[in-house]
Amino acid sequence: MAFDAGKFLKTPDLEGFDNLKKEELVLLAKHLKLDFKVSMRKQIIKNLVIDKLVDAEILGEEALELKVENIGRL
Template identity: 95%
Template sequence: MAFDAGKFLKTPDLESFDNLKKEELVLLAKQLKLVFKVSMRKQIIKNLVIEKLVDAEILGEEALELKVENVDAFKLKQLELEHELRLKELEMKERLEMETRKRKRR
């Protein structure tokens, strides 16, 4: 049976989350609209998804225990910088689109 990210989010289960494959984590990350690359290691995607699910109160804070801590600090910093860069790119694109719309109105 194919993994259904929407169904999982309606009835989250910590044990089944811990057993998700990378492909399933990718589907879940996309459903949560996370900015990431599919080429990232499973552990990094899993950590991103856990943080988002806990922040959104979909899973309780006990889920933080599932975070993979063996990802070295360099990888985490790289991920953080990539994420910040993507957000800045999206902000700039949005501003450019707004300016273009304003010019067209004039």
């Protein structure tokens, strides 16, 4: 089944978010109109989406624990 960003945002869940594949994160980032490039590493896109979802109060601040800061070492 194809990932539906709008449907996900209506009933977001942290565990489901953490398990998204890069392609799904890209669709979610596009839906949120984030400034990113598909060539970026998955974790960078994930961090951008987390910041947006926490700022918009779609996900709680516990989502910030999923961010990785030193991405250059991945």
